[in-house]
Amino acid sequence: METVLPGATAPFSTLLYVLIPGLPFLGFLLNGLLNKKLSSTVAGAIGTLAVLGSFLLSVFLFVNFKYQYTVNLFDWISVGSLQIPFSYQIDQLSLLMLLLITGVGTLIHIYSIGYMHHDENVGKFFSFLNLFVFSMLILVLGANFVILFIGWEGVGLCSYLLIGFWNKNTSYNNAAKKAFIINRVGDLGFLLGIFLMYLTFNSVQYAEVFQKASLGQFGNYGVGVVTVITLLLFVGAMGKSAQLPLYTWLPDAMAGPTPVSALIHAATMVTAGIYLVLRSNVLFTLAPQTLEVVGIIGLATALFAATIGLAQNDIKKVLAYSTVSQLGYMFLALGVMGYTSSFFHVLTHAFFKALLFLGAGSVIHAMSNEQDMRRMGGLRKALPITFLTMLIGCLAISGIPPFAGFFSKDEILSHVYEHSKVMWVIGVFTSFLTAFYMFRLLFLTFFGEFRGTEEQRHHLHESPASMTLPLIVLAILSAVGGFMGAPMFVGKHYLADFLAPIFTYSRQILPAAFNTEPEHSTELMLMGISVAVAVVGIVLAYVMYVARAQRPAEDDAQRSAPENLVYHKYYIDELYDNLIVKPVMALSTGLYKFVENGIIDPIANGVGRVTLAGGQLLRAVQTGSVETYLILMVIGIVLILGLNFGRL
Amino acid sequence: MTNASIVPAVIHEVPLQYYVFFATALFCIGVTGVLIRRNAIIIFMCIELMLNAVNILLTAFAAYRADPNGQVFVFFIMAVAAAEVSVGLGIIVMIYRNFQNTDVNLLSRLRG
Numbered sequence: 001m002e003t004v005l006p007g008a009t010a011p012f013s014t015l016l017y018v019l020i021p022g023l024p025f026l027g028f029l030l031n032g033l034l035n036k037k038l039s040s041t042v043a044g045a046i047g048t049l050a051v052l053g054s055f056l057l058s059v060f061l062f063v064n065f066k067y068q069y070t071v072n073l074f075d076w077i078s079v080g081s082l083q084i085p086f087s088y089q090i091d092q093l094s095l096l097m098l099l100l101i102t103g104v105g106t107l108i109h110i111y112s113i114g115y116m117h118h119d120e121n122v123g124k125f126f127s128f129l130n131l132f133v134f135s136m137l138i139l140v141l142g143a144n145f146v147i148l149f150i151g152w153e154g155v156g157l158c159s160y161l162l163i164g165f166w167n168k169n170t171s172y173n174n175a176a177k178k179a180f181i182i183n184r185v186g187d188l189g190f191l192l193g194i195f196l197m198y199l200t201f202n203s204v205q206y207a208e209v210f211q212k213a214s215l216g217q218f219g220n221y222g223v224g225v226v227t228v229i230t231l232l233l234f235v236g237a238m239g240k241s242a243q244l245p246l247y248t249w250l251p252d253a254m255a256g257p258t259p260v261s262a263l264i265h266a267a268t269m270v271t272a273g274i275y276l277v278l279r280s281n282v283l284f285t286l287a288p289q290t291l292e293v294v295g296i297i298g299l300a301t302a303l304f305a306a307t308i309g310l311a312q313n314d315i316k317k318v319l320a321y322s323t324v325s326q327l328g329y330m331f332l333a334l335g336v337m338g339y340t341s342s343f344f345h346v347l348t349h350a351f352f353k354a355l356l357f358l359g360a361g362s363v364i365h366a367m368s369n370e371q372d373m374r375r376m377g378g379l380r381k382a383l384p385i386t387f388l389t390m391l392i393g394c395l396a397i398s399g400i401p402p403f404a405g406f407f408s409k410d411e412i413l414s415h416v417y418e419h420s421k422v423m424w425v426i427g428v429f430t431s432f433l434t435a436f437y438m439f440r441l442l443f444l445t446f447f448g449e450f451r452g453t454e455e456q457r458h459h460l461h462e463s464p465a466s467m468t469l470p471l472i473v474l475a476i477l478s479a480v481g482g483f484m485g486a487p488m489f490v491g492k493h494y495l496a497d498f499l500a501p502i503f504t505y506s507r508q509i510l511p512a513a514f515n516t517e518p519e520h521s522t523e524l525m526l527m528g529i530s531v532a533v534a535v536v537g538i539v540l541a542y543v544m545y546v547a548r549a550q551r552p553a554e555d556d557a558q559r560s561a562p563e564n565l566v567y568h569k570y571y572i573d574e575l576y577d578n579l580i581v582k583p584v585m586a587l588s589t590g591l592y593k594f595v596e597n598g599i600i601d602p603i604a605n606g607v608g609r610v611t612l613a614g615g616q617l618l619r620a621v622q623t624g625s626v627e628t629y630l631i632l633m634v635i636g637i638v639l640i641l642g643l644n645f646g647r648l
Numbered sequence: 649m650t651n652a653s654i655v656p657a658v659i660h661e662v663p664l665q666y667y668v669f670f671a672t673a674l675f676c677i678g679v680t681g682v683l684i685r686r687n688a689i690i691i692f693m694c695i696e697l698m699l700n701a702v703n704i705l706l707t708a709f710a711a712y713r714a715d716p717n718g719q720v721f722v723f724f725i726m727a728v729a730a731a732e733v734s735v736g737l738g739i740i741v742m743i744y745r746n747f748q749n750t751d752v753n754l755l756s757r758l759r760g
Contacts, residue, residue, distance in 0.1 A: 623756070624755075624759025625753055625756050625759075626755055
């Protein structure tokens with residue numbers, strides 16, 4: 001690896017860099033403008049080829065990558081001392097994100113061709129998906145926080161559009177609005193963070209901000225300002241990555257079509273928060289208090305969401321809570337400065353969670369849109385490919401070696417162990433819960449007797465090749481993806497070595513945090529414990545749902561108090577509803593009744609009425625009689641002449 | 649520049665005031681006609697009266713002062729008046745076709 005040259009020029013034509021986000025944007029325009037004119041196959045082909053094109057370009061960049069550089073496209077904002085160029089940052093982190101987004105994105109686009117084939121708005125669907133990929137690419141490519149923010153808002157918008165894609169259903173629309181509004185709360189924090197960052201460093205450009213921060217140049221402020229900035233950035237990350245207390249939108253976001261849940265709400269968009277923290281790792285390293293907060297919130301979210309996941313009966317809701325929980329793990333890793341392991345988990349999680357969601361989509365497709373696991377069961381024979389791939393996904397997320405999730409989760413837990421034993425215990429317990437509820441899902445869906453209607457049984461079928469192919473590819477990735485960071489098995493932590501330059505400044509600031517090599521025996525012990533715990537979870541699930549063939553109680557069944565609490569997701573939605581939504585609604589209603597109806601409307605209508613009355617008064621002048629006009633004209637002329645010359 | 653000396657004596661046979669009185673009278677008749685008559689053609693003729701009153705004044709003064717500018721101006725006025733008549737008469741013909749009448753009070757559509 002060559003040394004990092006600041007301001008090194010781009011080795012390829014600018015067009016290449018423009019095309020990476022440009023192709024999906026083109027796909028968005030084509031599908032969006034020709035929405036009704038394209039057949040569903042053509043629309044799917046355009047959308048998929050656009051993303052595939054930028055995937056190939058990303059692979060080309062990745063293969064030819066030698067040193068970090070920025071690509072300046074144009075000067076975007078230039079006001080006084082505020083200079084914001086529109087430029088791309090090409091480095092290890094953004095390249096891996098590019099590959100992840102376009103790679104998983106391509107698979108999910110292919111899957112969507114099959115999944116959405118019967119929908120009436122396929123063109124609209126693919127145009128939104130492409131717009132999402134475009135925004136996400138802008139998010140990771142940008143070389144400053146403002147461009148990141150554009151992408152950030154872009155993906156938020158697409159998330160809103162796609163959650164409410166079936167907009168004839170009011171509850172789906174409400175879910176879309178909920179996602180959008182809760183994300184606004186986080187975005188406010190993020191924006192304030194950017195403002196404060198500009199005040200402190202007089203720049204929002206990554207290179208400049210991080211360099212100044214690492215040299216301790218905080219402008220007019222002390223080092224404490226970094227804590228405030230990072231806390232504000234983290235509020236933004238909390239919103240986007242669904243952490244406590246802003247997580248409630250993600251489970252509701254499952255209203256969208258399943259490929260959307262897989263792409264946006266599991267594999268890519270929700271990891272934007274992680275990306276933000278990783279990108280500004282220098283700032284976070286400088287603010288140990290923030291890191292502590294990040295770690296605690298991550299751990300709390302991981303545990304909290306996992307417990308809710310135990311009692312969910314909607315197959316997608318279980319996966320949604322498991323996503324929240326896994327995101328919690330990633331933040332936990334960030335909090336204990338396991339930056340690489342956090343990103344490792346981002347990658348592996350993208351594989352297996354996309355796989356699980358697509359598998360769930362395949363099940364839902366086969367079950368004629370039934371999502372309740374109480375109505376499934378015994379699908380193993382009807383859907384063999386879906387079953388096998390989902391089994392791999394479940395093994396991966398539960399942390400069973402040698403599947404991908406094992407390596408990343410184990411790395412996170414060993415970092416946590418170094419940091420705090422208590423947090424490690426909670427983390428391992430969460431890992432037990434994860435294994436249990438994932439296999440509960442698998443057993444309820446694929447084992448036992450079929451519990452659906454006769455009509456559904458008759459309709460059962462394996463999904464078409466366009467849907468099973470992405471499942472198989474993702475299953476392979478979930479199975480072997482972990483070896484990019486498995487020094488024990490392949491001798492080298494490829495991912496950590498590759499990503500090392502991203503953390504150069506952080507390493508200078510806190511070298512100790514990067515040189516923690518746990519003893520071999522400790523590491524083996526930690527691995528053994530987490531695998532054992534996961535196996536216990538799986539066995540427990542097997543005993544409950546296969547051996548004893550239990551099935552979850554119906555909605556109106558009697559529950560014990562703790563069960564009830566978990567089943568109702570700790571009443572958090574109700575709490576927010578009563579604490580925030582209802583008072584705000586009451587306030588708006590009050591303002592509408594008294595201010596709008598009582599003050600604003602009379603003023604606006606009053607202006608109209610005065611004008612109308614004035615017109616009535618003056619219309620008498622307009623007699624329409626030519627004679628009157630002539631007389632008035634002559635009188636006028638006489639008056640003018642008289643006044644002008646009468647004085648002479 | 650005026651050359652009063654080259655004006656032939658016969659011009660001065662009629663005093664200038666007479667022309668002024670005559671033109672004023674003609675103009676007033678025109679104005680009154682425009683104001684009190686309702687037939688569009690009569691009104692039109694009265695406008696011609698007013699124009700010609702002004703023309704007389706212009707020629708009279710031009711002759712008395714031996715300055716051709718005034719008379720040149722009169723030609724312009726006559727040319728413009730001719731054009732105006734053609735347009736005006738056209739309008740009147742259209743009014744007649746629509747109303748079988750040329751009473752200007754019929755044209756009161758612009759009443760507010």
